[in-house]
Amino acid sequence: MSSINYTDKIPNNVNLSEDRTLQRALEQWQPNYLSWWNDMGPDGSQDFDVYLRTAVSVDPQGWAQFGHVKMPDYRWGIFLNPAEQGRKIHFGDHLGEDAWQDVPGEYRANLRRIIVTQGDTEPASVEQQRHLGLTAPSQYDLRNLFQVNVEEGRHLWAMVYLLHKFFGRDGREEGEALLERRSGQTDNPRILQAFNEQTPDWLSFFMFTYFTDRDGKFQLCALAESAFDPLARTTKFMLTEEAHHMFVGESGVSRVIQRTCQVMNELKTDDPAKLRAAGVIDLPTLQRYLNFHFSVTIDLFGADESSNAATFYSTGLKGRYEEGKRTDDHQLRGQSYRVLNVQNGQLVEKEVPMLNALNEVLRDDYIKDSIGGIERWNRVIEKAGIPFRLKAPHKAFHRNIGSLSGIKVSPEGRVVSEGEWAAHVDQWLPTATDRVFVSSLMGRVVEPGKFANWIAPPAMGINRQPANFEYVRFN
Numbered sequence: 001m002s003s004i005n006y007t008d009k010i011p012n013n014v015n016l017s018e019d020r021t022l023q024r025a026l027e028q029w030q031p032n033y034l035s036w037w038n039d040m041g042p043d044g045s046q047d048f049d050v051y052l053r054t055a056v057s058v059d060p061q062g063w064a065q066f067g068h069v070k071m072p073d074y075r076w077g078i079f080l081n082p083a084e085q086g087r088k089i090h091f092g093d094h095l096g097e098d099a100w101q102d103v104p105g106e107y108r109a110n111l112r113r114i115i116v117t118q119g120d121t122e123p124a125s126v127e128q129q130r131h132l133g134l135t136a137p138s139q140y141d142l143r144n145l146f147q148v149n150v151e152e153g154r155h156l157w158a159m160v161y162l163l164h165k166f167f168g169r170d171g172r173e174e175g176e177a178l179l180e181r182r183s184g185q186t187d188n189p190r191i192l193q194a195f196n197e198q199t200p201d202w203l204s205f206f207m208f209t210y211f212t213d214r215d216g217k218f219q220l221c222a223l224a225e226s227a228f229d230p231l232a233r234t235t236k237f238m239l240t241e242e243a244h245h246m247f248v249g250e251s252g253v254s255r256v257i258q259r260t261c262q263v264m265n266e267l268k269t270d271d272p273a274k275l276r277a278a279g280v281i282d283l284p285t286l287q288r289y290l291n292f293h294f295s296v297t298i299d300l301f302g303a304d305e306s307s308n309a310a311t312f313y314s315t316g317l318k319g320r321y322e323e324g325k326r327t328d329d330h331q332l333r334g335q336s337y338r339v340l341n342v343q344n345g346q347l348v349e350k351e352v353p354m355l356n357a358l359n360e361v362l363r364d365d366y367i368k369d370s371i372g373g374i375e376r377w378n379r380v381i382e383k384a385g386i387p388f389r390l391k392a393p394h395k396a397f398h399r400n401i402g403s404l405s406g407i408k409v410s411p412e413g414r415v416v417s418e419g420e421w422a423a424h425v426d427q428w429l430p431t432a433t434d435r436v437f438v439s440s441l442m443g444r445v446v447e448p449g450k451f452a453n454w455i456a457p458p459a460m461g462i463n464r465q466p467a468n469f470e471y472v473r474f475n
């Protein structure tokens, strides 16, 4: 597969220069994108030289290049994984037919909706994170934040390319609207609720990149199976970048835990008040943040029973996670799946047609995957000899979508009364006091190789750079 042409105004491996209409449309969108970046991208960072990786190829053996760049000059481009010759649709009603190189008229509205919903999350997260640079705990972390931000910007490009190329005028209008909605704004908010929440501090950022970027991974994996080949190829390449975002989250939380445990052992205490006075985040507070981000993120998979999910699957638009590795008939008619329901105030399992439960199937795959990292965090605590374990809350805890949204459930999965919820919620979810405390720790550390007191340094630098490497030149 060819390298990417960086002499083009818009770097790409889709032969953009051979499609003049598309090229012109994207070149008209580009200044609007840049003005969105200037308004809503990382606050006060336009002049920094940041050590960023830029995609230069879609070859898995060396797709990126590292160097200092000013973020507004980042080469956001359009990169699709190589086409698979003779690719066939491998699930749903069209199983065995050739994958589509164009959008079938009858699926146009649904495909557009899927692409717009995915596309909307990308700039939304940049907006949510735009103030974090002002309180970065180190240059290393600041660089990682900016890396995530520019790549979310590129993911927006990936979706806007599909809209412009395959959806004509409607697509161009959607491309503009993606730059107009704003995270958290009342009159024109982002589409999904988790993307309208604030990311107020770095603990939230690490939890977000661990849990919510992982939702991104699962959505992208499901779209990478799509019968619409350009969507499959685009999302496959996005997944390459996504891995780093989840690494930022997992290693970030892990370093917070490491530092807390170190201070717990030094002071020989597990008293949150003493640990807070020592300037580290106590483990129960970490658990409450985890509970919040886990529950808000699993809502993103949608209602547990959904006829849309069935339609998206049967028509071949969106597969399951690792569809190709599964050994069933890939059509799922007549099969069933167990979802949780509420009956007389109790949680009960209920068999429903699997096609209608595909949101729940994806959510359950996500939950399995996200628990893996929690276990790795627990090993850090265990190694420090501390008898505390972090735990994913029950799937029914703090839900706002689907049949579980009407009830109150404890993190252990016990249905509780409103009164019991109110009496315990301060132990289960971050309180205003927790948030004020965490934000009180957020100061800006800019000296190379130095880290804020509440977080341990990473085991290794980015691209094997030394600990005191200058990841960001502030100019």
Ligand SMILES: [Fe+2]
Pocket: 122, 151, 152, 155, 216
């Ligand atoms: Fe993304």
Ligand SMILES: [Fe+2]
Pocket: 152, 213, 216, 242, 245
């Ligand atoms: Fe991401």
